[in-house]
Amino acid sequence: MSDKRQGTNSGQRASRRDFLKAGIGLGGAVAAGKAFAAEADPAITEVQDWNRYLGAGTDATPYGMPSEHEAEVVRRNVRWLTASTESSVNFTPLHALDGIITPNGLCFERHHAGVAEVDPAQHRLMINGLVERPLVFTVDDLKRFPRENRIYFLECAANSGMEWRGAQLNGCQFTHGMVHCVQYTGVPLKRILDEAGLKTSAKWIMPEGADAAGMNRSVPLEKALDDCLVAFKMNGEALRPEQGYPLRLVVPGWEGNMWVKWLRRIEVGDMPWHTREETSKYTDLMDDGRSRRFTWVMDAKSVITSPSPQAPMIHKGHNVLTGVAWSGRGMIQKVDITLDGGKNWQPARIDGLSLPRALHRFYYEFTWNGEPLLMQSRAVDSSGYVQPTKDELRAVRGLNSIYHNNGIQTWHVTNSGEVENVEIS
Amino acid sequence: MSDKRQGTNSGQRASRRDFLKAGIGLGGAVAAGKAFAAEADPAITEVQDWNRYLGAGTDATPYGMPSEHEAEVVRRNVRWLTASTESSVNFTPLHALDGIITPNGLCFERHHAGVAEVDPAQHRLMINGLVERPLVFTVDDLKRFPRENRIYFLECAANSGMEWRGAQLNGCQFTHGMVHCVQYTGVPLKRILDEAGLKTSAKWIMPEGADAAGMNRSVPLEKALDDCLVAFKMNGEALRPEQGYPLRLVVPGWEGNMWVKWLRRIEVGDMPWHTREETSKYTDLMDDGRSRRFTWVMDAKSVITSPSPQAPMIHKGHNVLTGVAWSGRGMIQKVDITLDGGKNWQPARIDGLSLPRALHRFYYEFTWNGEPLLMQSRAVDSSGYVQPTKDELRAVRGLNSIYHNNGIQTWHVTNSGEVENVEIS
Numbered sequence: 001m002s003d004k005r006q007g008t009n010s011g012q013r014a015s016r017r018d019f020l021k022a023g024i025g026l027g028g029a030v031a032a033g034k035a036f037a038a039e040a041d042p043a044i045t046e047v048q049d050w051n052r053y054l055g056a057g058t059d060a061t062p063y064g065m066p067s068e069h070e071a072e073v074v075r076r077n078v079r080w081l082t083a084s085t086e087s088s089v090n091f092t093p094l095h096a097l098d099g100i101i102t103p104n105g106l107c108f109e110r111h112h113a114g115v116a117e118v119d120p121a122q123h124r125l126m127i128n129g130l131v132e133r134p135l136v137f138t139v140d141d142l143k144r145f146p147r148e149n150r151i152y153f154l155e156c157a158a159n160s161g162m163e164w165r166g167a168q169l170n171g172c173q174f175t176h177g178m179v180h181c182v183q184y185t186g187v188p189l190k191r192i193l194d195e196a197g198l199k200t201s202a203k204w205i206m207p208e209g210a211d212a213a214g215m216n217r218s219v220p221l222e223k224a225l226d227d228c229l230v231a232f233k234m235n236g237e238a239l240r241p242e243q244g245y246p247l248r249l250v251v252p253g254w255e256g257n258m259w260v261k262w263l264r265r266i267e268v269g270d271m272p273w274h275t276r277e278e279t280s281k282y283t284d285l286m287d288d289g290r291s292r293r294f295t296w297v298m299d300a301k302s303v304i305t306s307p308s309p310q311a312p313m314i315h316k317g318h319n320v321l322t323g324v325a326w327s328g329r330g331m332i333q334k335v336d337i338t339l340d341g342g343k344n345w346q347p348a349r350i351d352g353l354s355l356p357r358a359l360h361r362f363y364y365e366f367t368w369n370g371e372p373l374l375m376q377s378r379a380v381d382s383s384g385y386v387q388p389t390k391d392e393l394r395a396v397r398g399l400n401s402i403y404h405n406n407g408i409q410t411w412h413v414t415n416s417g418e419v420e421n422v423e424i425s
Numbered sequence: 426m427s428d429k430r431q432g433t434n435s436g437q438r439a440s441r442r443d444f445l446k447a448g449i450g451l452g453g454a455v456a457a458g459k460a461f462a463a464e465a466d467p468a469i470t471e472v473q474d475w476n477r478y479l480g481a482g483t484d485a486t487p488y489g490m491p492s493e494h495e496a497e498v499v500r501r502n503v504r505w506l507t508a509s510t511e512s513s514v515n516f517t518p519l520h521a522l523d524g525i526i527t528p529n530g531l532c533f534e535r536h537h538a539g540v541a542e543v544d545p546a547q548h549r550l551m552i553n554g555l556v557e558r559p560l561v562f563t564v565d566d567l568k569r570f571p572r573e574n575r576i577y578f579l580e581c582a583a584n585s586g587m588e589w590r591g592a593q594l595n596g597c598q599f600t601h602g603m604v605h606c607v608q609y610t611g612v613p614l615k616r617i618l619d620e621a622g623l624k625t626s627a628k629w630i631m632p633e634g635a636d637a638a639g640m641n642r643s644v645p646l647e648k649a650l651d652d653c654l655v656a657f658k659m660n661g662e663a664l665r666p667e668q669g670y671p672l673r674l675v676v677p678g679w680e681g682n683m684w685v686k687w688l689r690r691i692e693v694g695d696m697p698w699h700t701r702e703e704t705s706k707y708t709d710l711m712d713d714g715r716s717r718r719f720t721w722v723m724d725a726k727s728v729i730t731s732p733s734p735q736a737p738m739i740h741k742g743h744n745v746l747t748g749v750a751w752s753g754r755g756m757i758q759k760v761d762i763t764l765d766g767g768k769n770w771q772p773a774r775i776d777g778l779s780l781p782r783a784l785h786r787f788y789y790e791f792t793w794n795g796e797p798l799l800m801q802s803r804a805v806d807s808s809g810y811v812q813p814t815k816d817e818l819r820a821v822r823g824l825n826s827i828y829h830n831n832g833i834q835t836w837h838v839t840n841s842g843e844v845e846n847v848e849i850s
Contacts, residue, residue, distance in 0.1 A: 041561060043547045050687070051635055055539030057510025062499035063491070064530040067670045069545055070663045074487035085482025097661040098610040099574040103529055105489040106662060114480030120494055122468045136466060144743050149524040149777030149786055183777070185523040210476055235660065236522040237531060238495045245492045262475070318569050352574030352608070353778070361574055 066105075072096075075106060078174055081162070086114035087213075089156070090242075091177030094303070095310040098322065100151070100352055100359040102180035104235050109242035110156050110178065112213035116262045120246040123210065125192075125230070129268035132197030139246045142230060145187040150229065150252070151358045153326045155179040155298045157255035157282055160409075161402035163390065167410075167421040172308035175409065175421060179326065181359035184250050186231030189224050193268070201270045207249045210264035217258045217282075218272035219251065223296075227252050230263065253328030253357040254296040255403075257282055287398030298328035300387050301406035302335050302362070302379035313368060313417035321364040323348075327381035332360040334380050339366065341374030341410070341424050348377065356382075373413040374424060391425055491530075497521075500531060503599055506587070511539035512638075514581070515667075516602030519728070520735040523747065525576070525777055525784040527605035529660050534667035535581050535603065537638035541687045545671040548635065550617075550655070554693035557622030564671045567655060570612040575654065575677070576783045578751045580604040580723045582680035582707055585834075586827035588815065592835075592846040597733035600834060600846060604751065606784035609675050611656030614649050618693070626695045632674045635689035642683045642707075643697035644676065648721075652677050655688065678753030678782040679721040680828075682707055712823030723753035725812050726831035727760050727787070727804035738793060738842035746789040748773075752806035757785040759805050764791065766799030766835065766849050773802065781807075798838040799849060816850055 066073065075090035082088040092108040109115070120139045128134040159178035162168045169175050193205075198221070205224045209215040219228070229250040232239060239245040244261025251258045257277060272278070272294070283291040302325035307313045325332045335348040348362035362377070379387045390407030397404075412422040491498065500515035507513040517533040534540070545564045553559040584603035587593045594600050618630075623646070630649045634640040644653070654675040657664060664670040669686025676683045682702060697703070697719070709717040727750035732738045750757045756779050761770040773787035787802070804812045815832030822829075837847040 041549065043549045044551060044561060048543075048547060048635065050541035050543050051637060051639070054511045054637055055536070055541045057539055058500070058502040058513045058515035058534060059510050060540065061530075061667070062501070062515070064500070064532070064534070064665050064667060066488070066529075066663060067542070067545075067666045069670075073662060075483070075489070076487070077483040085484050086479045088483040090483035090487075096663075098572065098658045099608045099661045101526060101608045101660045103660045103662045104491075105486075105530075107489070109483060109489070111480070114482055115485065116475040116480045117492070118473075118475050120492075122473060124466065124468045126469060136469060140739065144740060144745055146774075146790055147523065147745065147747070147776065147788060151778075183524045183526045210473065212476060212479055214476070233523045235526045235528045236524045237498060237528045238491060238521075240489050241492045242486070242489060245494075314565065315569065320569055320572065322572070349571075351572065353576075363572060365571055 073106070075108060076173060078169065087112050089178060091173045092180050093173050094177050094179075094305045094324065095172045095308045097305065098361065100181055100324070100361050101235065102182055104182065104237070104240050107180035107182065107240070107243060108156070108178050110256065111211065111242065111261070112215060113211050115242045116209070116211035117241055118210055118245060118262055123246055123264065125247060125263060126265045127192065127196040127268070128265065130199040130202040130270060131193070131268050132199065133195075135196050137192070139232065142187055142192070142232065142247070145191050147185055147187055148229060149183055149185050150250075151181065151183045151353070151355050152250060152252045153179055153181040153357060153359045154256050154259055155326070157257060157403040160405040160407070163407070164394070164401060164405055165399055167423045170309045170421050172303060172305050173310060176303040178256070179359070181326075182234045183236070184229055184231040185233035185236075186229035186250060189228040189230055189249070192230060193224065198268060202268045203270045204268070204272050206267045206269065206273050206275070207260040207263055208265040208267070209244075209260045210262040215257070215260055215277060216273070216275050217260065217277055218275065219258060223251065223254070253298060255282065255298055258296065282403065284397065284403045285400040287400060295404055298326070299404065299406045300327035300329065300332065300379045300381035300385050301325065302377040302387060303409045304375055304377050304411055307375070307413060307419050308411055309419045309421060312419050313413055316368055316370050319366055319368050321366060321375065323362055323377050325360045325362060325377070325379040326358065327379065327383075327385070328357060329385065330356045330382035332379050333382050335360070335362045336378045337364040338376045339373045342376060345378070370415055372415055374422070375411045375413060376408050378408055390423065498531070500533060501598060503594065512537050514603060516598045517605050518598050519602050519604075519730045519749065520597045520733045522730065523786065525606055525749070525786050526660065527607055529607065529662065529665050532605035532607065532665070532668060533581070533603050535681065536636065536667065536686070537640060538636050540667045541634075541636035542666055543635055543670060543687050548671055548689065550672060550688060551690045552617065552621040552693070553690065555624040555627040555695060556618070556693050557624065558620075560621045562617070564657065567612055567617070567657065567672070570616050572610055572612055573654060574608055574610050575675070576606065576608045576778070576780050577675060577677045578604055578606040578782060578784045579681050579684055580751070582682060582828040585830040585832070588832070589819070589826060589830055590824055592848045595734045595846050597728060597730050598735060601728040603681070604784070606751070607659045608661070609654055609656040610658035610661075611654035611675060614653040614655055614674070617655060618649065623693060627693045628695045629693070629697050631692045631694065631698050631700070632685040632688055633690040633692070634669075634685045635687040640682070640685055640702060641698070641700050642685065642702055643700065644683060648676065648679070678723060680707065680723055683721065707828065709822065709828045710825040712825060720829055723751070724829065724831045725752035725754065725757065725804045725806035725810050726750065727802040727812055728834045729800055729802050729836055732800070732838060732844045733836055734844045734846060737844050738838055741793055741795050744791055744793050746791060746800065748787055748802050750785045750787060750802070750804040751783065752804065752808075752810070753782060754810065755781045755807035757804055758807050760785070760787040761803045762789040763801045764798045767801060770803070795840055797840055799847070800836045800838060801833050803833055815848065
């Protein structure tokens with residue numbers, strides 16, 4: 001009766017036997033819980049207020065919010081990183097999350113001209129260019145097309161971008177927090193383009209946003225017709241304003257800036273537009289001064305989210321290490337863990353759903369004796385691609401880029417349990 | 426490259442060809458979108474403020490919230506239904522949602538003594554009774570056990586309970602909104618019970634909450650050891666206060682009151698406790714005055730969420746009907762739709778993930794000519810069980826119960842597009 005369908009399809013699966021092997025069987029019980037009849041624990045012997053008095057009623061929170069005890073689990077920006085808060089980024093608190101779904105209120109936000117507050121009644125999606133019938137849709141019109149529901153990660157091309165020249169930001173939220181993963185509901189873009197009727201010369205599309213930055217990118221038609229969605233919902237409810245309310249393009253596995261928010265127009269053409277955002281921005285500057293362009297796919301990547309600088313180790317003995325892995329090319333096949341800076345590797349356990357172009361959650365159970373550790377995770381995706389070291393990336397790409405850094409992250413655990421962002425070579 | 430793994434495994438899958446057959450091909454384009462060169466649309470020709478000025482920056486919403494244009498999409502209670510707001514229910518706005526994930530802020534809440542605001546540092550989970558080693562765990566202790574991630578629906582036994590005696594509440598939010606579906610992260614209960622060591626006489630457990638109601642229920646050990654979780658996260662972040670922060674029991678497929686919130690103690694015994702909540706409450710009173718007890722599993726059920734009374738029809742021509750289906754016994758195998766009160770049935774398309782004991786999302790595309798409709802959905806689960814009519818349920822169970830009403834719901838669409846809760850026989 002247990003849910004094999006929801007289980008992992010890869011990696012080691014911890015069994016009771018592994019658990020015992022790891023030394024936390026009977027002895028571990030006392031390490032994990034506390035046997036009775038030690039000294040009295042007032043948290044048990046005293047009646048707490050919440051056990052004594054009525055709590056808040058159903059009028060209190062028509063739209064619910066987290067506990068006040070979770071007030072530190074919020075998106076955060078890094079002031080020196082960007083010139084303004086409007087053209088800026090607010091990072092996902094990866095260190096405090098689990099599973100593969102990111103709650104909407106904590107999905108990182110990146111925008112070039114602040115959050116457009118669009119009135120959906122005044123919003124339109126126009127399809128023009130190399131089509132038989134240029135069309136304009138209201139948001140309601142789009143809800144008359146067949147819909148699909150898909151869970152995808154979205155990663156900014158600049159995620160981990162500050163780490164090209166060395167370990168810099170001391171927190172997984174800041175080094176890796178430009179990624180989130182939600183369930184989208186939307187209309188396949190192919191359906192909409194079919195309604196307009198593509199001319200035979202059509203080869204590219206250019207989605208454009210309704211914000212003050214008028215964000216736009218060239219997307220090859222093959223991708224547009226394959227798996228792109230025009231989404232209006234995330235995790236069941238309307239898109240959040242900072243995620244493009246009321247409409248955003250979903251471009252599975254590809255860099256986040258192409259997932260145009262506040263989507264108001266899609267032009268169809270026969271060649272790329274070479275917009276600002278794909279010439280001076282979102283290109284990867286190489287050592288020799290030339291740029292890699294149209295580097296759309298996000299390569300396989302992983303990071304240990306806890307322990308990490310904002311989630312230090314607090315117990316000796318048995319511990320659970322966890323993190324996320326993802327690949328723009330498909331699923332994650334396995335994640336390996338080292339605690340000694342790469343000398344020894346062990347497979348992590350991937351738990352829960354394994355879906356293409358979605359976050360995967362991994363765990364690794366281990367015993368800590370209080371000695372310093374050098375922790376790394378390394379992902380392999382379903383195409384066989386192995387996540388590289390930062391030095392391997394630098395050998396090919398130099399130090400000038402800020403984009404597409406999917407190198408292996410190292411966390412140094414000190415003997416006091418604190419965790420630091422470091423590099424080893 | 427498209428995501429077969431995330432697709433449906435049952436029901437009809439609408440193809441472009443179906444779409445054309447339904448009469449919304451080229452002609453439908455003009456019905457769905459609007460061809461250019463009709464009169465000018467100021468929503469396109471005028472530059473909107475959000476296109477002209479910078480929006481809010483990253484300091485604005487450390488924890489994000491929905492657009493102000495979605496202010497009506499909230500949980501709602503029904504004042505006359507309960508004596509107080511503390512012992513009450515706040516319903517999920519199903520009519521406005523899509524996909525299978527319910528966002529945390531909109532998950533229905535039902536409590537008997539209001540929302541306990543528990544300090545996690547002062548919270549403990551005690552395991553006592555027929556165990557070798559009674560144990561006490563802090564919340565941190567539990568995070569040292571191996572974790573699992575699972576997506577499950579949770580339905581209150583009283584969902585649709587007001588409809589036993591006839592159509593009563595005019596809104597899908599109120600007739601069916603005591604259900605939600607999220608991804609839980611937690612520890613298998615079996616792991617925790619194994620640490621305490623079950624005595625051979627152990628047959629039942631009694632989870633107990635830390636709220637002022639001290640909610641408790643008897644759960645057979647077989648279920649406890651099969652797939653129950655002690656959860657601390659929902660949709661990636663900490664449980665919400667109204668969902669049991671910091672710990673709740675997850676009892677997949679079984680009625681919601683057994684998913685004890687603010688979980689503070691699990692007693693192990695050799696027979697059920699016959700607590701208040703399983704004798705005077707949460708039993709199904711039959712016509713002859715006897716009660717069905719321990720009716721734990723939630724049988725297969727479905728409902729059309731849009732159109733519905735709070736989501737009227739606004740277009741003639743092509744329309745998308747959508748809804749949710751679920752079963753405590755496994756997966757949903759198919760959902761059939763009738764628009765004429767049961768004379769003709771057509772298969773709906775189940776889209777997205779099909780997971781055991783999780784919500785399933787279905788769609789049915791159809792053309793509306795403006796005549797009145799009598800819409801129903803009927804689910805069949807993976808055990809072969811067919812969702813019954815309300816009259817079939819009443820023939821067996823009478824009219825005295827308020828629990829376990831999984832009968833087929835009828836919505837009457839008037840020629841003006843309004844939708845009413847009705848019954849037909």
